[in-house]
Amino acid sequence: MQKTTKPRRGNLLVSRGALFTLVLVLGLSPAAALSLEELAGAEAAAELRAGKTLSQVQLKDPSPALAPRHGELRNILDRTLAELGSGIMAESLTLYEKPPSASRPAWNSAERAALFNSALAISSLRGIQYYSASRGTMRTFYEYSRVIDSPESKQELPDPSYEEPPAGLSLYARQRDLTFGDNIYEYRYYTGPDSLIFVQRNLTALKAGIISAVGRDKLRSLVAIIDAGDSLLIYAVSLAKAAALPGLGNRISNSFTNRAQAILSWFSSRAGEAFD
Numbered sequence: 344m345q346k347t348t349k350p351r352r353g354n355l356l357v358s359r360g361a362l363f364t365l366v367l368v369l370g371l372s373p374a375a376a377l378s379l380e381e382l383a384g385a386e387a388a389a390e391l392r393a394g395k396t397l398s399q400v401q402l403k404d405p406s407p408a409l410a411p412r413h414g415e416l417r418n419i420l421d422r423t424l425a426e427l428g429s430g431i432m433a434e435s436l437t438l439y440e441k442p443p444s445a446s447r448p449a450w451n452s453a454e455r456a457a458l459f460n461s462a463l464a465i466s467s468l469r470g471i472q473y474y475s476a477s478r479g480t481m482r483t484f485y486e487y488s489r490v491i492d493s494p495e496s497k498q499e500l501p502d503p504s505y506e507e508p509p510a511g512l513s514l515y516a517r518q519r520d521l522t523f524g525d526n527i528y529e530y531r532y533y534t535g536p537d538s539l540i541f542v543q544r545n546l547t548a549l550k551a552g553i554i555s556a557v558g559r560d561k562l563r564s565l566v567a568i569i570d571a572g573d574s575l576l577i578y579a580v581s582l583a584k585a586a587a588l589p590g591l592g593n594r595i596s597n598s599f600t601n602r603a604q605a606i607l608s609w610f611s612s613r614a615g616e617a618f619d
Contacts (some may be wrong), residue, residue, distance in 0.1 A: 376449040376537055376570040382411040383436065383576060391438040391576075396604060398435045400596045405432030411576055415535055416567045419542065423563045423582060430561075430584040433599035437607045439575040445618050449537065450570050452507075457617035458568060458575075459508040459539050462532065464613065465490050465516045466502050473605035476597045484605050487519040494527045494546050508534040515546075522598060523549035523556065539568040556595060557583050564599075566606060568614075577610060579603040 379388045387397060387409070399408050407420050446454055468488040475482040492498045497517055512532040519525040527546045532539070543564040549557040561584040569576045581599035 376572040377413075379438070379571045379574060379576060382413060382569060382571055384412075387436070391436065396435060396437040396607065398433070398600050398604070400434075400600055401432045402596060404429050405582070407432070407434065407580070409434040409436040409578065410580070411436075411567065411569055411578055413538060413567070413569055415533065415538060416540060416569070416578070419533065419540060419565065420580070423542070423565065427561065427563065427582055427584055430582060431596050431599065432580060432582050433596050433603055434578070434580045435600065435603040435607055436576070436578050437604075437611070438571075439577055439611045439614050441574055442615075442618050448572050454617060455534075455539070456506060456508055458614060459532070459534060460502075460504050461613035461617050462539055462541055462566070462568065462610065463504065463512075463514075464502045465514075465518075465530070467613065468518070468609060471605055471609050473601045476601060477594065483521055484602060485518050485520050487517070487525070489517055491515050491517050491527075497527070508532075508539070510534055522551060537570045541566055551594075557585055561585075564603075564606075566610065568610065575614060577607055579606050 379391065382388075383391060390397060397409055401408070405424070407417075410416060410420055450458070465488055468485045470486070471484045472481045473484045474480075490500045490502055492500055492515070494515055499517075503512075503514065510533070514530050516528050516530055517525070518528060526549060529544045529546055530541055531544070532541045534540075543562075544560065545557065545562040546559065548555045548559045549562065562581065563583075564581045565579070567576075567578040569578070581603060583595065583599070585595045
């Protein structure tokens with residue numbers, strides 16, 4: 344039986360999803376990966392292999408259109424949609440091709456741990472760029488991004504690191520971006536033999552200027568990293584209940600789509616380091 348290594352920082356999250364994942368993880372090596380075609384479908388797989396990033400936005404009664412066919416991911420998405428109800432959904436899907444040196448046919452435990460720690464590197468989000476459609480230029484996403492001890496005291500902590508990823512983990516972060524200001528988020532992480540999933544939830548209202556664009560606890564941004572054998576399938580989705588103001592929904596959805604693609608690029612670069 345594998346032992347969960349005591350973290351340097353972070354709080355363990357025990358949930359039904361985490362317990363389910365724990366049953367899968369205990370005593371098991373990483374499972375054989377599903378193929379890209381099994382996860383995304385033949386048509387999407389062909390586009391992804393051709394180097395395309397797929398994106399889709401829904402502004403009313405959203406339902407996942409690009410989400411991989413992965414049980415735990417779909418369970419988390421279903422719970423999230425039930426919590427938020429109808430709103431904006433912006434999805435992006437991309438493929439990261441593993442280097443020749445990577446383990447085959449599936450990631451090994453060391454690669455899995457390195458990828459998990461890459462996803463925990465909240466501070467490395469500082470300074471990443473995204474394309475601002477309204478300005479027609481690249482713009483800084485987060486100008487500040489740090490793990491903190493609690494939403495109340497907001498004391499900075501180093502990014503956590505694990506030798507063995509726990510089944511579930513929860514931490515807090517303070518992040519300041521140029522569109523929605525300075526905010527506090529909760530990040531929840533879920534791990535399985537073939538997947539790493541994290542969900543960002545806003546604990547403060549996101550404001551666009553003086554307008555409260557997305558209320559407290561009305562945003563979920565999810566990133567799923569799924570082992571697809573010779574590659575990683577990376578899915579990002581933002582779901583939000585936005586303010587009902589003319590034109591604001593389109594502005595927010597465009598922003599979320601471009602930001603999701605920035606996150607995909609950020610993690611792809613981090614993944615390259617994990618496989619070194």
